[in-house]
Each structure stands twice: as structure tokens, then as C-alpha cells.
Amino acid sequence: MTDATAEQTTSSQSRFGQTILGTLREFALVPPIIGLIAVGAWVDGNFLTLANLATILGASAALSLMVLGEALIVITGKFDLTLESNVGITPALGAMLVIPATSAGFGTEWPVAPALLATLLAGALIGFLNGFMIVKLRLNAFIVTLAMLIVLRGLHVGITEGQTLWDMPDSFFWLATQTLFWMPMSVWLALLIFAAAGIFMRYHRIGRAIYAIGGNADAARAAGIRVDRITWGVFVFAGFLAAIAGIILTGYVGAISASQGEGMIFTVFAAAVIGGISLDGGRGSMIGALTGVLLLGIVQNILTLAQVPSFWIQAIYGLIILGSLMIARITNPKSQ
Amino acid sequence: MSHASTAGNDIQATTGPGHDPGSLPPVVEASNISKRFGSTVALKKAGIRVTHGRTHALVGRNGAGKSTLVSILTGLRSPDTGSVEFNGKAAPAVGDPREWQQHVACVYQHSTIIPDLTVVENLFINRQPKRFGLIDWPQMRREARELLDEWNVEVGVETLAGELTVEERQLVEIARSLSRGARFVILDEPTAQLDGKEINRLFQRIEELQAKGITFLFISHHLQEVYEICRDVTVFRDATHIVTSDVAHLPKEALINAMTGSTGSHALTDAAARERRSDGDVVASYKHLSSPAFRDVSFDVREGEIIGLTGASSSGRTELAEAVVGLAPFSAGELMVRGSPMKSGDVPTSLSLDVGCVPKSRHKQGLVLGQTIEENVSMPIFDRMGPFGFINPSLKEKEARIAIAELDIHANGPEHIVGELSGGNQQKVVFGRALSNGPALLVLIDPTAGVDVKSKTALLDQAEQLRQNGKGILLSSSEVEDLRICDRVHVLYHGKIVATFEAGWKESDLVASIEGLDK
Numbered sequence: 116m117t118d119a120t121a122e123q124t125t126s127s128q129s130r131f132g133q134t135i136l137g138t139l140r141e142f143a144l145v146p147p148i149i150g151l152i153a154v155g156a157w158v159d160g161n162f163l164t165l166a167n168l169a170t171i172l173g174a175s176a177a178l179s180l181m182v183l184g185e186a187l188i189v190i191t192g193k194f195d196l197t198l199e200s201n202v203g204i205t206p207a208l209g210a211m212l213v214i215p216a217t218s219a220g221f222g223t224e225w226p227v228a229p230a231l232l233a234t235l236l237a238g239a240l241i242g243f244l245n246g247f248m249i250v251k252l253r254l255n256a257f258i259v260t261l262a263m264l265i266v267l268r269g270l271h272v273g274i275t276e277g278q279t280l281w282d283m284p285d286s287f288f289w290l291a292t293q294t295l296f297w298m299p300m301s302v303w304l305a306l307l308i309f310a311a312a313g314i315f316m317r318y319h320r321i322g323r324a325i326y327a328i329g330g331n332a333d334a335a336r337a338a339g340i341r342v343d344r345i346t347w348g349v350f351v352f353a354g355f356l357a358a359i360a361g362i363i364l365t366g367y368v369g370a371i372s373a374s375q376g377e378g379m380i381f382t383v384f385a386a387a388v389i390g391g392i393s394l395d396g397g398r399g400s401m402i403g404a405l406t407g408v409l410l411l412g413i414v415q416n417i418l419t420l421a422q423v424p425s426f427w428i429q430a431i432y433g434l435i436i437l438g439s440l441m442i443a444r445i446t447n448p449k450s451q
Numbered sequence: 452m453s454h455a456s457t458a459g460n461d462i463q464a465t466t467g468p469g470h471d472p473g474s475l476p477p478v479v480e481a482s483n484i485s486k487r488f489g490s491t492v493a494l495k496k497a498g499i500r501v502t503h504g505r506t507h508a509l510v511g512r513n514g515a516g517k518s519t520l521v522s523i524l525t526g527l528r529s530p531d532t533g534s535v536e537f538n539g540k541a542a543p544a545v546g547d548p549r550e551w552q553q554h555v556a557c558v559y560q561h562s563t564i565i566p567d568l569t570v571v572e573n574l575f576i577n578r579q580p581k582r583f584g585l586i587d588w589p590q591m592r593r594e595a596r597e598l599l600d601e602w603n604v605e606v607g608v609e610t611l612a613g614e615l616t617v618e619e620r621q622l623v624e625i626a627r628s629l630s631r632g633a634r635f636v637i638l639d640e641p642t643a644q645l646d647g648k649e650i651n652r653l654f655q656r657i658e659e660l661q662a663k664g665i666t667f668l669f670i671s672h673h674l675q676e677v678y679e680i681c682r683d684v685t686v687f688r689d690a691t692h693i694v695t696s697d698v699a700h701l702p703k704e705a706l707i708n709a710m711t712g713s714t715g716s717h718a719l720t721d722a723a724a725r726e727r728r729s730d731g732d733v734v735a736s737y738k739h740l741s742s743p744a745f746r747d748v749s750f751d752v753r754e755g756e757i758i759g760l761t762g763a764s765s766s767g768r769t770e771l772a773e774a775v776v777g778l779a780p781f782s783a784g785e786l787m788v789r790g791s792p793m794k795s796g797d798v799p800t801s802l803s804l805d806v807g808c809v810p811k812s813r814h815k816q817g818l819v820l821g822q823t824i825e826e827n828v829s830m831p832i833f834d835r836m837g838p839f840g841f842i843n844p845s846l847k848e849k850e851a852r853i854a855i856a857e858l859d860i861h862a863n864g865p866e867h868i869v870g871e872l873s874g875g876n877q878q879k880v881v882f883g884r885a886l887s888n889g890p891a892l893l894v895l896i897d898p899t900a901g902v903d904v905k906s907k908t909a910l911l912d913q914a915e916q917l918r919q920n921g922k923g924i925l926l927s928s929s930e931v932e933d934l935r936i937c938d939r940v941h942v943l944y945h946g947k948i949v950a951t952f953e954a955g956w957k958e959s960d961l962v963a964s965i966e967g968l969d970k
Contacts, residue, residue: 320833320840327830330819337778337816338830338884339802397821 143391144406147442151413159420165297167416173291175412176301177202177364179405181379182386183312184353184360186404189387190316191349192329192396193249194256198383200267201241201354202361202376207271209234209362210280210287210371218282219275227286235358241267242354246347264380272373281370291366301363308356313401321345329396385436386411410439475503476539478635478666479524479555484533486519493519497692498533499668499685501635506657506667508677508698511687512710512875512903517670520687521637524668526551537635556628557637560644560901564620566613571595573612574627602626603659617644618653629665636660637668642676643901646764646929647966654680672903674703686710711905721935722757723955731755732789734892734923735775735806740784744770745946747784752892752923757914759937760927762965767946769811772896772927776808777801778816789891802831807890809881809898813874817881820870824862825851827869828883835888854883859909875906882910886917893917896927911936929965931958 155162181198188195212230216222225233241263248259285292290301316322327335328342336342365371390407392399414435418428482498494516501507511517522528524535526545535542543550564573574595579586595608604622606615615623621641628636638657642650657667657680669681677684678698686693686709693709694701701709731754740748745767752758762768773779775786777798786793788804801808810816818827829836829847837843851865858879862872869880878898885893895914899907915936918924926937934940935954942950942964950964 318837318841318844320836320842323826323830323833323842326822327819327826330821331815333816334819334827335830336798337776337808337810339799340830340833341799397819 140391141400141402142406144389144403144410147439148406148410148413151410151417155413155417155420158417162417162420167420169294169298169302171409171412171416172302173299173367174415175408176291176299176305177360177367178379178382178386178412179305179408180308180356180360180363181383182390182404182408183309183401184356185383186387186390186392186399186401187312187316187325187349188353189392189394190329190396190399191325191346192332193346193350194260195242195245195350195353196257196260196380197241197245197263197267198353198357198360199376199378199380200264200271201238201357202364202379203371203374204267204271204361205234205237205241205358206361206365206375207275207280207371208237210283210365211274213284213287214280214282219278219280220282227284231287231362234362235355238358238361239351239355241357242351243347245354246350249350250343250347268377271375275371275373277373279370279372283365288366288369290363301366304359304363308359309401309405316401321348325349326397329398331397382411389436389439411436477501477536478503479535479537479668480539481520481524481530481535482533484520484523484530484535486516486523486528486530492690494523494530495690496533497687497690499524499692500695501666501668502683504661504664504666505682506661506669506680508669508671508681508684509687510671510674510677510684510706510710511693512905515687515710515903516690517687518639521557521639521670524637525555525557552628553632555635555637556625556631556633557639558621558624558628558641560640562620562624564612564615564624566611568612569608570599570606570610570612570615570623571608573623574598574608574630598626598630599623602629603656616649618649621653622656625660634664635666635668637670639670640672640901641669642671642673644764647962648763650676672901672907674706674904677706678703707904710903721954722938727938727954728755729753731921731923733787734789735925736785736787737771737775738785738787740771740774740781740786742767742770742774742779742781742783744779745943748943748946748948749784750941750948750951752925754891754921754923755918756939757918757924757926757937759934759940760925760943761929761931761934761940761961762943764929765945766943766965768927768929768943769896771943772894772925773810775801775892775925776806776810776894778808778810802888805888805891806894807831807885807888807892808894809878809885809896811896811900813877813881817884818869818877820868822869823851823866824855824860824869824872824880824883825865827880828854828887830884830887832887850887851883854880854886858883858913875902878902878906878910882913890922892923892925894925894927897929898926899928899930899933907933931961934961 161167181202185195185198209230211220212223212225212233213227214220215224245260245263248254249256290304291299293300295303316325324335324340324345327338327340328346332342361376364375386407387404388394389410390399390405391403414432418431423431478501480500484494484497486494497516497520499509499520509517509520519528523530526543526548529545537554542554565576571592575591580590580594581587582590592608599606599608602625604626606619606623612620612623625636641653645653661667669677671677681698683695684698684701684706685695686706688710733751733753735752737748737750748771750758760768760772770779774781775788775793777793777796777800780796782795788801788806791804793804794800814820825847829850833842834840836846848865854860855862855865860876860879860883862876869877872880882898893914898910902910911933914924914926926933928934938954940952940956940961941948942952942961952961
């Protein structure tokens with residue numbers, strides 16, 4: 116394929132048109148987000164203050180990293196429910212390495228830095244185990260991660276004896292409490308990771324391979340892509356991201372309850388799907404995933420500001436997710 | 452013959468003999484059908500008229516509008532203009548599948564049988580006999596047995612449908628449609644996945660059913676089959692009806708002209724008629740290679756040579772070709788590619804040894820249908836497109852443009868989604884993918900399966916071109932015509948090479964050898 120007769124079979128205009136269309140689709144959630152911001156400003160004058168925007172973003176940072184990890188796994192054509200237990204047990208482990216035995220710790224009283232490193236490694240290890248069972252043993256991803264979710268939650272409750280861990284030094288919470296340009300560090304970190312992931316998925320061969328695997332694993336294999344290795348790697352990376360999310364969440368709350376993360380996986384999937392990540396695999400963008408998270412974060416914030424009775428928030432939240440899915444279906448018939 | 456060469460849209464003017472106005476009304480008559488999908492015209496005032504008891508062939512290149520017509524004839528889509536009549540009466544409204552099923556049935560290339568259910572459940576799916584509002588299983592089994600016996604289908608009613616052979620599966624589908632009342636059955640490329648003997652049995656079966664008053668519309672890319680089994684033939688090209696004729700009045704040459712619209716050179720270069728060289732370096736060397744699918748196979752492929760592998764569908768020819776690509780494992784023996792040993796089942800190693808491959812199934816292994824041409828074509832060389840694994844988008848685009856230009860892919864550009872292309876063009880994209888790493892050895896497995904005549908010729912010409920440029924080519928195919936371009940053809944039978952033919956072989960000898968017949 117070297118001596119191209121280089122006959123341009125298409126005008127550059129149509130390529131341009133297709134690119135624009137593709138980009139527009141990635142930003143499909145931007146208009147609804149702007150609409151919601153307008154609603155928010157109308158509901159409460161404080162909505163548009165810097166402090167409130169920082170609250171929204173700070174509250175979304177942990178979720179966004181979980182959504183990123185889940186999005187990668189779903190694009191690969193797999194499934195991972197363990198992320199919600201992962202965000203609980205990994206920082207709990209880290210915390211117990213740090214805090215004294217009198218506060219329910221292991222009594223090792225490690226400094227914070229190695230403990231956080233252990234947290235990240237634990238997260239990656241959970242992904243590694245999931246990957247082993249799903250990729251190597253070829254077990255069904257849904258059932259494997261459902262079982263793992265229960266096991267991990269059980270371990271978390273077991274080692275902490277159901278107690279809330281709180282006696283960590285301030286530096287343990289640094290990611291969520293330290294601000295830079297009015298925003299918590301967690302927000303900057305999440306943005307940085309999203310930007311890197313966006314570039315990686317679009318321009319790196321492994322990113323492209325992930326899309327190919329989700330689109331058609333056999334064809335990817337026939338093209339020389341190491342399907343198993345990459346899929347496994349994605350599980351490990353998602354576990355790693357969940358551990359970071361766990362650390363952020365811990366800092367945001369200021370403690371680790373035995374139920375940290377419980378129920379979050381539903382929000383994670385909702386944000387990913389609203390953001391245009393196809394549950395069939397092979398399709399979806401990082402920008403989409405990020406806007407999905409933002410949309411849900413803004414909705415939650417508005418509901419709080421509007422002083423909707425907390426008993427009703429869940430029902431309204433669920434309805435909004437359903438509504439967004441239907442709108443997404445109408446605007447982009449090919450998705451889902 | 453004179454009317455056969457007339458191109459025109461007027462069906463009446465081109466009806467062949469046997470359309471006696473006094474006899475039964477046509478089983479189906481679609482006239483003046485137009486259908487658009489967005490900006491694409493799928494059918495333009497086209498039509499077909501199938502006479503009672505005369506098996507009718509519908510042929511045309513990929514994208515000629517055959518599938519659209521089938522979807523309209525089976526009530527899956529409504530035409531923009533035109534009408535469909537069954538036995539002289541207007542067709543039911545679109546969206547009423549039960550009504551349509553009484554008139555027409557279609558056995559698709561891709562099964563509509565549910566593999567995890569038993570035969571009896573498949574036969575009576577969604578219309579199970581009931582007793583007191585509950586499914587009456589004994590009754591259902593009885594009826595299923597009667598139905599299968601009536602049409603001589605020898606399969607157990609309790610068998611899981613997934614365990615049936617392709618042949619049995621088709622018969623079950625035909626029986627199911629007949630039980631719904633249809634006496635007109637569309638067969639969409641029924642022979643694509645069958646080997647010689649199975650095809651013969653299917654044809655026998657078609658004739659038996661015809662004698663019982665069933666009329667078939669037969670869609671196939673194998674023109675020989677049209678002559679064997681059909682009485683009438685209708686040709687579509689570029690969304691329009693070209694000709695309808697009695698098969699006997701339309702010689703093969705004229706039929707191909709009608710399909711391609713040109714007095715095209717269908718004849719491929721027969722390897723016997725060209726210069727053959729055996730001085731090229733060995734690019735692939737099989738030495739006593741064995742696996743569950745083949746035993747103790749040895750042969751070489753040299754630069755500037757096309758080596759053919761053929762055999763029945765379970766002969767091991769596919770696995771043998773896949774071994775060198777890393778798609779099929781081998782357990783014993785040695786496989787050398789350009790002097791380096793190839794590991795069993797390792798695609799990346801094979802790619803790094805400069806092997807390119809067009810795999811057996813383009814939908815399963817060849818393409819990611821939801822992605823663009825540039826993505827598919829560049830997939831094997833992602834690691835060569837920029838530093839640290841990052842991909843330079845302009846290189847990807849360039850790769851796609853080269854493929855589009857060299858292989859004459861009809862597409863809007865590098866960003867065209869592959870799933871939206873016609874079958875022939877999709878296969879060209881697979882070819883482009885195989886060529887992207889600049890292979891020294893090109894492995895082609897059934898490269899012309901499900902591809903129209905013109906694309907077929909183009910693809911084989913491309914292979915010949917590559918041979919002239921000094922590539923070694925391994926072609927595994929069951930299409931005798933395709934194997935003409937080979938310097939040498941090895942015939943496999945039950946996993947062993949039973950015969951080797953140098954170019955210039957007689958078709959009957961080769962076929963006899965494939966079927967395991969002694970000469």
C-alpha cells in the first residue's frame with residue numbers, strides 16, 4: 116500500500132462535516148447543562164456564586180473518577196459493579212494503617228503518604244482480581260462483580276466492625292480540603308485525569324484498541340490487538356481510579372462510614388449512560404462521561420438549594436435520570 | 452435471447468415464457484416499487500413477478516436493491532411508492548406480521564431460529580397450541596412431529612436448535628414457514644454456508660417441495676446455482692430492475708452483463724496462462740504441522756506465488772490457513788515465516804513477521820462495524836503511527852485514503868462508518884486492513900464469500916497484482932473459480948493434503964478430489 120494513486124475520493128468538506136457532527140454529539144449535554152444552570156440561577160440567587168459552583172464540583176469529583184473508570188470498562192464491553200465497594204474499603208484500609216488502635220486502627224500508625232499509596236494499590240488489586248476472573252476464567256462480569264461487591268462490602272464492615280473511621284490526620288483529607296484558585300485539589304486532579312484520559316482514548320493506540328475491543332473483540336484480536344491483556348488492564352486502572360475516588364470522598368465527608376459508597380454504582384451508570392457511553396460497548400467519549408457527571412451534580416445541587424424535602428429527593432433524582440435517558444434516545448437514536 | 456439483453460424497467464415487456472395469462476395469478480407481483488433511505492435510493496420503480504411453481508432467481512451486485520426488495524416483499528418495510536400483490540390480491544398492511552406470514556416466508560442467511568430453544572419451541576414460537584389457557588406441550592410435540600414428517604425433515608423435536616447443522620436449521624425454518632400457511636418462500640443465499648453435498652441435498656429438497664406446489668425466490672451470488680435450480684431470473688442493478696427472463700434464454704455471459712452493466716472481463720487470469728516463478732524466497736514454510744483440525748501438513752509459499760488451499764467445510768483448510776496468522780492453534784510441527792518460527796495462536800507475532808490476513812468472516816473477525824474505515828484499516832499498525840503509542844490522526848487518514856483509492860472502495864471518505872457500506876466494499880476494507888502492514892505474506896480465507904461478481908473480480912485481480920509485486924499469497928477457498936489464479940492448489944480432506952494440482956487443472960478433477968472421490 117505504498118504507491119497511492121491518491122485519488123481523493125471525497126471532498127474535504129464532507130470530512131469536515133462529519134467531524135463537526137461527531138464533536139457536536141460529544142457535547143450534546145452542554146445545552147441541557149446551560150439550561151439547568153439557568154434554572155438554578157432562577158431558583159436561588161446563590162446558585163451562581165463561586166462558592167456554590169465549587170461545592171458542585173467538589174461534590175462531583177469523586178463520582179467523576181468512578182464514572183471515568185466505569186466508562187472505560189463499559190467501552191471495552193464489560194461491566195464492573197465493585198467500584199462502589201472499592202471506594203469504601205480501600206480508603207478504610209489506608210485509614211486503619213494510619214490511625215491508632217484505640218480509634219479502631221490496625222495499630223501500625225503509618226505516615227499518611229505510604230498509607231495512601233497502599234490505598235491505591237488495594238484499589239488496583241481489586242481490579243486485578245476482577246480482571247482475573249472475568250478475562251482469564253471467562254466468568255460473567257455482572258455476576259462476578261456483583262459477588263465481589265458483596266464480599267468487599269462485607270470485608271469493610273468486618274475489619275471496621277461497622278464503625279466509622281474519623282481519627283485521621285488532616286493531611287489524609289488534603290485532596291478535598293486544600294483549594295487552589297477557589298477549587299478543591301480534587302477537582303483539579305479529576306480534570307487533569309479526564310483530560311489525560313480524553314487524549315489517551317482518542318490518540319493513543321491502546322485507547323483506540325479499547326474502542327475496537329468493545330466494538331468487536333474478535334476483529335480486534337485478528338488485527339493483533341492483545342485483547343485479554345488490555346481488558347484486564349482496564350479493570351486494574353478502574354480499580355485504581357476508584358481508590359482515588361475513595362480518598363477524595365473520605366476527604367469530602369471527613370470520615371469513612373462502613374457504608375461509604377453504598378448505592379453509588381447506580382449513579383455511576385446513570386451518569387455514564389446519560390453521557391452517551393453505550394452499554395453495548397465500543398462507543399462513548401470522555402467528554403460525554405464528564406458532562407453526564409456534571410449534569411447529575413447540578414441537578415442534585417438545585418434540588419438541595421430549592422429545599423426539596425429530603426424524603427423526595429431520591430424519587431425526583433431517579434425521574435430526572437429516566438427523563439434524560441429518554442431525551443438522549445430521541446436526540447441520538449443510535450445510542451443505547 | 453434478444454429480450455434478455457434489453458435493459459428496461461418494464462416488467463411486462465420482458466416477461467419470459469410460461470406467464471400464461473390464463474393460468475394462476477402470479478404468486479407475488481411487486482410493481483413500480485420505489486424506496487429511499489435518506490439520500491440513498493434503494494429501489495427506483497423496480498418490480499418482480501414470480502409465477503406459480505417456477506423457482507425464480509433474484510440476482511444483482513451488492514447494493515443493487517435485493518435486500519430492500521426482500522424486506523418489502525416480506526412486509527418488514529413499506530415501499531414509498533408501488534404495490535405488492537399475492538395471488539392477485541393486495542398485500543396486507545405493513546406491521547401485521549401474522550398476515551404476511553401466511554403469504555410469504557424468508558429463510559435468511561443469518562438464522563432466525565433461537566439456538567437455546569428446542570426445535571418444537573422454535574416451530575411454534577408465539578403460537579403454541581393451548582389448553583385451558585396454558586401451553587399444551589404433548590399436543591405441541593405431536594403437531595411438530597407431524598409437521599416435520601409431512602415435509603420430510605429428519606430431526607428430533609426435542610433437539611436444541613443450536614445443535615442442528617446449518618442444513619437442518621434451514622429445513623426447520625422452511626417447515627415453520629410452510630406451517631404458517633406460506634406457499635411462497637424466499638431463500639436468501641441459502642448455500643453460502645453449505646458444502647457441495649449439502650447443496651445438492653438442498654436442491655433436491657427444493658425440487659420436491661416445488662412438486663408439492665411451493666414456489667421459491669432464490670437469492671444467490673453463485674450464478675451456477677441459478678442455472679441449476681431456477682426457471683426464471685430477475686436481475687437488479689443500481690436500484691432498478693434490469694431484466695426478467697427464462698433462465699434458458701439468458702446465457703451466463705448475458706446475465707453477468709446485466710448485473711455489471713458492462714461487457715466486463717469476468718475472466719480472471721488463469722495461473723496456467725501466465726509466467727510462473729519458483730525462484731522466490733520462501734515466505735512461509737509448513738513443516739509436518741498438526742492440530743486437531745489437520746495432520747502432518749507440509750508445504751511452502753514462495754514470493755511471487757499464489758498457493759491455494761481447498762476442501763470441504765470441515766476439511767481443515769481454514770484452520771491451516773489461520774495457523775500462520777495466529778488465529779488457529781497448532782500442536783506439533785514447525786511453522787516458519789520468513790525464516791523465523793511462528794508461535795501457535797499468536798497474532799501479534801504473525802503481524803510482526805509481516806503477515807497480512809483477510810479472515811474467514813468479515814463480520815466476526817474482519818471489521819469493527821461501528822467504526823470508521825480509517826480506524827479499521829489502521830488497526831494492525833496502531834503501534835507504528837506515532838511516538839509512545841500515540842497515533843497521528845493524519846497518518847490514519849492517509850492510510851484510509853490509500854486503501855480507498857487502491858481498492859476502489861465506494862465510500863464518502865475515511866470517516867465513513869464501515870457498517871454502512873455494502874458487502875463488497877466492506878470486504879475491500881478488510882483487504883485494506885490486511886495490506887496496511889505491508890505484508891510479505893498475504894493470507895486470504897474465503898475472500899470472495901458473500902461478495903458480488905464485480906467486487907469478486909476486483910479482489911482477485913488485486914491478489915494477482917500483489918503477487919506480481921513479489922508477495923507470497925496463501926488463498927484458502929472453496930470457490931473453484933477463485934482458485935484459478937493459484938500456481939498450485941493443495942486439496943485437504945479430513946485434515947490431510949490428499950492431492951496437489953499445478954495450474955491448468957480440470958475442474959472435474961479438482962472437485963472430485965475435494966469431495967473425496969477417487970479418480
